[in-house]
Amino acid sequence: MKENLLEKKEIAAADSKTKRARKPHKNFHGVRRYVFIYGGLAWAVLHFCVFWAYVNAGTLVNSFFGQRLDGSMVWEGLYYYRQVFEYMFGGKVNGMVSLRSCLNTLSMVGLALLINLPLTLLFSYMIFKKVRFHSILRVGMYLPCVVSLVILSLFYATFVSGAASNGPLFSILASMGADSATVQNGLLTNIDTAWWGVIIFSIWTGVNGNIIYFSSSMARLPDSVLESADLDGATQMRQFFSVVVPMIWPTITTMSVTLIGGAVAWFQPVQLMVGDTMAGTTGTGTMAWIIVSQVTGGQTVGFPAAFGVVISVVFSVIVILFKWLMEKAFTEVEY
Numbered sequence: 122m123k124e125n126l127l128e129k130k131e132i133a134a135a136d137s138k139t140k141r142a143r144k145p146h147k148n149f150h151g152v153r154r155y156v157f158i159y160g161g162l163a164w165a166v167l168h169f170c171v172f173w174a175y176v177n178a179g180t181l182v183n184s185f186f187g188q189r190l191d192g193s194m195v196w197e198g199l200y201y202y203r204q205v206f207e208y209m210f211g212g213k214v215n216g217m218v219s220l221r222s223c224l225n226t227l228s229m230v231g232l233a234l235l236i237n238l239p240l241t242l243l244f245s246y247m248i249f250k251k252v253r254f255h256s257i258l259r260v261g262m263y264l265p266c267v268v269s270l271v272i273l274s275l276f277y278a279t280f281v282s283g284a285a286s287n288g289p290l291f292s293i294l295a296s297m298g299a300d301s302a303t304v305q306n307g308l309l310t311n312i313d314t315a316w317w318g319v320i321i322f323s324i325w326t327g328v329n330g331n332i333i334y335f336s337s338s339m340a341r342l343p344d345s346v347l348e349s350a351d352l353d354g355a356t357q358m359r360q361f362f363s364v365v366v367p368m369i370w371p372t373i374t375t376m377s378v379t380l381i382g383g384a385v386a387w388f389q390p391v392q393l394m395v396g397d398t399m400a401g402t403t404g405t406g407t408m409a410w411i412i413v414s415q416v417t418g419g420q421t422v423g424f425p426a427a428f429g430v431v432i433s434v435v436f437s438v439i440v441i442l443f444k445w446l447m448e449k450a451f452t453e454v455e456y
Contacts, residue, residue: 177433184427201427208424222406225316229384229407232320234377237327242373244328245335246361265329274393277322283307309395315405322390331376338369374447378440385436388413408432 184201186194209219248259265273282288283306291304303311308318342365350360366373388409395405406414408428415425 180426180429183422184430185423187423188421197423201423202431204424205428205431208428219406219411221404222408222411225404225406226385226387226408228320229323229387230381232323233327233380233384236324238331238373238377238380240324240328241331242335242366245332245339246365248332248336249339249365250357262329262332265326266333270326270389271393273326274322274390277325278309278394281308281318283310309405312404315395319391319394319405322394323387326390327380331380334372334376335369338372339365342368370447370450374444377447378444381436381440381443385409385432 185197185199187197187200188194209223244258244262248255248262252258280288281290283291283304286307288307291299291307294304303314309315346364346368347360350364355363386409388407391405391407391410392413412425412429412432415428416422
């Protein structure tokens, strides 16, 4: 009996030691979880404060100040905002260039929403349904996504260069007997065709960029819903418009807003393919190009800052209204 009692006491003591030893581990896991959560939250707040609030606050402040020759800042009030509107609608050469740049940006927004987005959805659905040669289509669509936009811009500019510059496309046309300014000078240097060349490049790169997001959204759709649609006799296109699109509508809404933001900030391909000087003369400039060209051209920071503030306010209102309309168009489908 005494031996059994001693064994029980030893077992109880060992259990208590084990429990005491486990407590720090439980606390450690709890602390590690809180560190992960609050650390991620702190990083998000820091990122917002530094890269958004601080930068934009500096831009807003700079829009009210001019710069003297000695580098000191002087209060200018709304002078640069008045200059922005005079620059855009003044009717002079600069006014015509900036107005054309604004119209180009608006056309890029329309292009992204009315052409790029529907084509991206269609190609994503073809890959999702595994149509014939879908593997080749997937590789062809995914490949530009992993290539730098700089490389794509330079490749495209070289490809559509005129026969005088040995551009592959127009050199072939010239060898076939074609004789025109576009064939000799290229698609991007002719004032009548330059913007169409930029649009073609935008479609080529814009369609590929969002296929990954839409394909992943479609891959998460429940098979039971699509099987029910098949049993009901719904065609593939009927399933696309009546089942797939409503069920991935939140993703479509988010990507539409992203496309608007990308179209407004679109300037790097124009700068690489056409150049800062030629962008103005060929009518291929955008709003973002105006800001960058003003800053790199040695202008005072007040004007490009005011221009950026005006663009941000206008398109923020547009994005908010657009997102509200998109959310009203379809109610979110749960699955």
